[in-house]
Amino acid sequence: MPSTSTASTAGHGFSAPARPFAPAAPAPAPDRMPRTAGPVLRRATVVLALAAALGAGTAGVGDAVGLPKAGVRAGGHLSVAYDDGSGHRLTYSVRCTEGWPAEGESEACRRLREIGGPVGPVPEGQACTMIYGGPQTAEVIGTWAGRWVRESYRRTNGCEVARWSRMVPVLPAPTRSGSRRPLAG
Template sequence: MSSTRTARPTPRRTPHRAPLGSVVLRVLGILGAALMLAATPGAAAQAVGLPWSAPGGHLVITYDDGSGHSRTYHVVCGGRTSWTQACRRLREIGGPVGPVAGGELCSMIYGGPQSAEVRGRWAGQVVAESYRRTNGCEVARWSRMVPVLPAPGQESPHRELKG
């Protein structure tokens, strides 16, 4: 008896490939870990040229209640002070609120005579903003900055500078 063997085709093996979603998640995880390591308070301060180890920043606020009483105070976000309400709010909104966009229509609702100047650095960027309560857009802008800026009718919650 003769035996004839029929050769069976060898199944092709494809290399194991991870689903695209898991690859993307791995890459994002690696990048996130690298950013966290690079953003330690000391490294962040050196990277943006801050003279202190405040990963958020240091702002000097000059507030005028509209009746001639002016106060100047600091908001320093870094180290233990990072958990103050003002620092938390600044982190939530990404830093001091910028100016009203040109051409934006604003209601002509006067919010009061208060004004404030905010100067300093936030996340390595120079900050120089003026806040007023002269119309609806400016009132909304001010409101986003509370408690960094005092709410109308309230005293500043921050320590006043002496001298």
């Protein structure tokens, strides 16, 4: 009769038969996956593709920053206070009529309609290049598309320079010659 050894667990008053170590079974190779994995993955892929095709991923696109909402024919009155950084200040107004753009409308109004109004702030936590764009600052206050607007602009890093650039010609485009003439509406 074969002998069986027991391993005692000290202090617990019972013993268990000793078992030799057995390695775990290897995972099935990719070509030997269970037959149900293929159809499940295919179904998941089809469901995701259909959701994307039906627009589940595009809900709210008109609400994105800088995109006009459908049906909004925006206009408004904005006051711009500009400082070139050397003490020269300029204040001017941009008036854009609501409705369809009128012939002879200023470039500033066309640009505001194109980008959906004054560009909002840089999102918190946004990584920005540390490229200084200049000492210029501007504050835009007023109404656009029936909403109160108060935005500050500066050129202190890459994100702020990009915001400023999107607002040209509402904000003056700094030039090398130092000439900064706004195109007010």
